[in-house]
Each structure stands twice: as structure tokens, then as C-alpha cells.
């Protein structure tokens with residue numbers, strides 16, 4: 001994408017060559033560019049966008065505010081460790097931020113530049129109104145297609161994509177597209193559905209499709225849930241009504257990284273007997289894991305009932321030039 005200039009009279013962003021015009025809707029720059037893929041390659045982007053426009057994910061609780069967002073994020077350990085261990089004045093991109101809790105939380109930190117980007121305008125409207133209400137200054141939100149990010153290569157210290165790539169037609173291509181935006185030495189965090197850890201959710205989905213919605217009670221997050229109805233519906237639809245998902249093994253994802261010049265730092269849940277504790281250093285180097293260690297970790301996810309819908313996270317670093 002070529003650089004943009006702001007056309008005040010028409011309230012649009014225009015590329016310097018004049019070839020492309022991007023509206024700003026409700027204060028959100030709409031920098032979406034469609035995929036330009038060969039004919040015949042499947043593209044689920046429009047379908048996935050329509051799905052999330054109906055049910056923005058993960059949505060907010062009615063009473064959410066600055067303090068409650070911080071409290072919830074810190075309860076999750078990962079967000080707290082990330083907040084504590086980010087380098088000084090980092091530039092962060094969250095590709096597929098949804099309703100943007102993590103971007104808003106990270107954007108509360110002093111000296112940071114955070115961009116939360118998503119396909120779905122309704123999610124971005126929710127997150128922007130939360131940001132404005134809570135006066136969170138270091139985060140901006142844009143509509144974007146992660147296959148065509150409107151940023152120069154090598155811009156960011158950290159790129160996060162949590163639960164997104166498996167809802168695209170080309171998860172590995174999407175990974176390379178966002179990884180290109182990293183500076184040398186920068187880190188990327190991706191969370192994906194695991195091929196084994198996801199199985200309990202797929203069994204529940206089959207039960208719901210066969211016997212009806214009441215079987216959603218098999219899901220620990222939905223049973224006797226404290227989620228407000230918007231959050232309940234968002235989780236239910238995301239897990240049991242989604243039109244497109246894929247699942248990936250840890251070894252497969254590690255191969256994507258090595259093809260992108262990226263080394264694995266750690267997984268969550270960790271493989272190879274490592275524990276995930278309050279003292280874990282997320283962004284430090286570790287010895288490589290073997291295929292067997294990954295399989296053991298995946299089996300543990302299955303035996304634990306596939307928590308978080310069988311989502312696992314991998315944290316990696318782009319090799320310094």
C-alpha cells in the first residue's frame with residue numbers, strides 16, 4: 001500500500017498516487033483491501049467478516065471500565081506478564097483484535113504505540129467507544145485485512161494475532177503477511193486451535209447440532225455462566241456456530257516460523273516439561289522443542305478437556321538481521 005494523505009474536504013484518506021481512497025467511518029480509518037489471489041483460490045474473508053459483524057467477539061460486559069479491564073487482564077497471567085515484560089516504547093500491532101480488550105490493556109502503558117486492527121467494523125466501533133470512554137491514549141484502531149496490512153515491512157516490535165489465522169483461508173500465508181511487519185529481533189505471538197486440543201469442542205458442537213442448544217451446558221464457560229448475555233452469545237457463536245475454522249499442530253506451526261526466519265521462544269501451554277508460572281519470561285530464548293515434546297503437550301491439552309476451545313499460543317522472535 002502506498003502512503004496516504006488526509007483529504008479534509010471529503011473526509012477520506014487517499015493514496016499519494018490517487019489510485020485508492022479509504023473512508024473514515026465513526027473515527028475509524030477503513031484501510032481494508034481485498035485479497036488479490038489467483039482465481040479458484042478459496043477466500044472466506046467476506047463470510048467471516050459478515051459473521052463477526054453480527055456477533056463481535058469477545059464483546060464487553062455491561063459494566064466494563066478501565067479498572068475492570070485491568071483486573072480481568074491481570075487475572076489471566078499472560079496479559080500481565082506481557083505488560084510487565086514489553087520492551088520500552090514498543091510499537092505493537094494486534095492483527096484481528098476483535099473487540100480489542102488486549103490492545104486497550106496494552107495501550108494503557110506509558111510510551112507505547114499500539115495499533116488494533118480487524119476486519120469487523122462493529123467490533124472496532126465497540127472497542128473505540130470503550131477506548132474513548134476510558135481515555136486510553138496510546139492505542140489506535142483501524143479496519144484492515146491481515147493479508148494486506150497497510151504498514152511498511154519492519155515497523156513493529158511485537159505483532160499479536162490471537163485466535164484469528166484459523167478463521168482465514170490461508171493461515172500460513174496470513175502468518176507470513178503479519179510476520180513481515182516485524183522489525184529484526186521483534187516478537188510475534190500467535191494463538192491457534194490445536195488439532196488435538198480442539199477435539200472436545202468439536203464433540204460438544206456435534207452434540208449441540210444433534211440435540212439442541214441446551215447441550216451448550218457441556219461447555220464449562222457457558223454452564224451457569226457469569227458472562228453477560230452479549231458475551232455468552234459471542235462465545236457460543238464463536239465456538240459452536242462459526243462458518244470456518246482450521247486446526248493446526250504445534251510442529252506444523254513451527255515449520256511456518258522457520259520458513260519466515262523466526263525462532264520459537266515458548267508455547268502456552270509450554271512443551272517439554274516447562275511450567276507456566278508468574279515468573280515465566282515470555283520473550284526469552286529457550287532450547288528448541290522436539291516433535292515428541294509437542295505431541296505430549298497436545299495430548300495434555302486433550303486430557304485437560306481442551307480448555308479455551310483448544311487454543312494454544314506460540315511466542316517467537318524474528319532473527320536479528
Ligand SMILES: C[S@@+](CC[C@H](N)C(=O)[O-])C[C@H]1O[C@@H](n2cnc3c(N)ncnc32)[C@H](O)[C@@H]1O
Pocket residue numbers: 045048049052057058095096097098099100117118119120123144145146147161162163164167168238
Ligand atoms: C475469534 S476473534 C478473536 C478476537 C481477539 N483477537 C480475541 O482474542 O479476543 C477473530 C477475529 O479475527 C478477525 N479476522 C478474521 N479474518 C481477518 C482478516 N483477514 N483480517 C483481519 N481480521 C480478521 C475477525 O474479524 C475477528 O474479530
